[in-house]
Amino acid sequence: MFAILLIASLFCQGLTIVSYGDNFITAFPENIGYFYPHNSMEIIRVTALHDNTTFNVIYRGTQKTISISQSGETSAVTIQGSFEVNQLNQYNKSVRITSDKNITVVSYSCREDSVQTNVVQPTTNLGTNYLIPSLNYTELLASFTQFNSASGSMRYSTFKLLIINAVGNENNITLFKKTETDIEEETLRLEAYQLFQVLTNGSVVRVESSHEIAVILTHPCAETAGCTCNMVVNQILPTKFQGQNFVVPSILNTALTELLVATDQNTSSLFYNSTQLQPISNSSMLLPFPYLQTASQYLTASENVSVRLLSPGLIMELIPENMFSACYLLQFFSSKGQAFVIAETDSRDDVHIQDSPLSAQWTEITGTKYSSAIVTLNYQTAVIWHRTSRIAVYMLDSRNTIVFGGPAISINERPDYYGCVVMPGQFQVGNDKMTWLESREYCMTTTNQFACPINEDMLKDMTSNLSSQQGQVWIGLRRSLLTTELYWQDESENSPPVTYVNWASNKPQKLWRGLCMSMDPENEFKWKNARCCNKKKPVCYKRPNYLTPSQIITTSSW
Structure with a gap:
């Protein structure tokens, strides 16, 4: 006979983000692809964290139910039809995923070479206060000297904002819009699980709501090199998930890379190697970051901010140091992808992929305790984890010359010597x-x-x-x-x-x-x-x- 001493609680979903749950809501933004008139295809991939898991995909009152027998297995639901949100204003095109046990969810939008992935956040990670990065598409392209200003209609030369009511009752939404002289407020009301889409060329700077919402910043066809374009998607996290310290990865064409820093403070100072960069005031600012031409760098802010890495055709949220995790699930669209890993230099040999130590060429990040590495993985699904400390992992995928991706799926913030924990000891x-x-x-x-x-x-x-x-x-x-x-x-x-x-x-x-x-x-x-x-x-x-x-x-x- 024995007495139970302690059953460790399931992982905290507080200010350290973990990307699993049993309730999700999302939508599929428009993926136009100028040169690709073919129908788009949307995919939802669900990975079970426990045996005998049943999940439901719900769209406009129609439900599809699927069972997964073993932990670690992934089920993909391919959707072909009119799921894309290609109109402005509000209507019912949200997609809900519910489950009887914890799962992770990744959505994919595909139209020929225009492919985009999005780690769908569980409703426990959603909030009621969102800071929206001030991105003007024409000005963004002009900042990359190899590109001309965007052409075509306003629909294709402007970012769009998708706001999804995440609760089953009425939700009051307030949009804070920047004008030449002031901030104006626009209010609207969403019914249960309704969504609203609005054009924003840097005009919407904040969204507040009475109940939880999901907020997605998107562009249907952002221009890339070679006279092509691909859709971009950035699910914005609520302000409670901001941070002050960031490792900025050098993973893209550094001549075409900039930082977008957003804050809701009166002023926030940015520092790189103890040198103060431009101050940010009550909004967001686009910063050229030539320091990435040599290696990954460390960026510090005096107040909480969010930081995004921008390159033509890509918006990638950066993981604040306070939200590093011990293990991550990676899901690639193709059978081969890349992982960018940040770990403490003294313990980087304890980074593992699956059951084996990660074989990587590490580069120390000057002036920090961290090293970084980028590795090519021959897996469509993988786990990268650390035995004793927290790390950051990004997953990068590609389709011909187009790169897409973002932070990997955080599973557990607490290290374990033997693997990536999904049920505590x-x-x-x-x-x-x-x-x-x-x-x-x-x-x-x-x-x-x-x-x-x-x-x-x-x-x-x-x-x-x-x-x-x-x-x-x-x-x-x-x-x-x-x-x-x-x-x-x-x-x-x-x-x-x-x-x-x-x-x-x-x-x-x-x-x-x-x-x-x-x-x-x-x-x-x-x-x-x-x-x-x-x-x-x-x-x-x-x-x-x-x-x-x-x-x-x-x-x-x-």
Whole structure:
């Protein structure tokens, strides 16, 4: 018999963003492709994080239900028809995805060579306050000297803003529009799950609502090199997800790369290598960033901001340092894509892809603790994760000469030594006292292993609900009989080294007092050694469930 000590809560969806959930809402913006009159094709890819998952795709009252049997499997729903939002004003063309268990969702829009992907954010990541980057399409193209100003009608020379009511009741929306002299407000009302599309050539600077909304900035055919164009999509995150520190990746044609920095503060100063750049005031500003011509760079703001990397045909949101995660799911449109990875230099060798260390050519980012690498992956679906610290990962895909992509799908902010966690581990304490060896056998029978608090975070999880009345307990740490070296009894082929300790004194007591380690709840859960034949209650641990993506993507059509 045993008592449950702690079941770690599912990952926090607070100010560190994770991109999974059980409720999503999105829409498919217009993908015109000047030279491609063929019908477009929309795709929704859903990856299950748990076995036996059922999800629904809902559009205009019609529902398609699909089941996924195993965690890590992906199901693609191909939609051909009139799902594109190609008209202004409001109407019912939102697409909802609901599930009985946690999933991730990526949408794809395809029209010949014009392809765009979008990581659809769960409704838990949506908000009621959005800062809209002031992008004027004509001025943007003019800033890239190889391009002429946009031609054609206003419809194709202006960015558009999609606002989607994410709740099943009426939602009041306020648009803040910039004029030559002031900020004007425009109000509208959306019914349940309705959307509204408006042209914005840098005019809409903020959107507020009474309930949660999704906001997507898009252009139907942004011009790229070679007299072609492709659709661009940027799902804007609410202001609560802004940050102050950014690693700006050097991943594109740096001669055609600029930064778009947006803030809602009165003034915000930007710094690069302690040099102050142009101040930003109550809106957004486009900045040439020639520093990217050599390597990735570190950018700091005095206030919270959002930063986007701009290049012809691409708008890519940057991940603030405060929103780095421990593991990411990557979904590529083709069977081969690229990952751009940012990790701490001292621990970059602990970055893994799937079950193996990531083989990469790392470049240190001057003046920071980080290094970056770009690697080509022969996977359509992959997991990149770190054993001990948080990282940033971007996924880049291409279609002929067109590059598209953005931040990878954040799964968990907390590192784990063995993989990308989708279901937290569970600690259990036995009811009966027994020897250390009996405790080990007991834990292997009831859960998987002894509790091995290999780092401070894991120790806090283990002890947060442990009562001091439990008395001293055994943990899975002991010394070798042959070498007297400490080791974790974690029953794995690749046992972690002992790099973290929590001794009651500076070091464990003399060896003659015991080779096995116990923990004392009455002394701040400090560790000390004891004779292995002494009897104490064991703390056992059931390992988490880890995400292992399947390369098989099942498809269905709507």
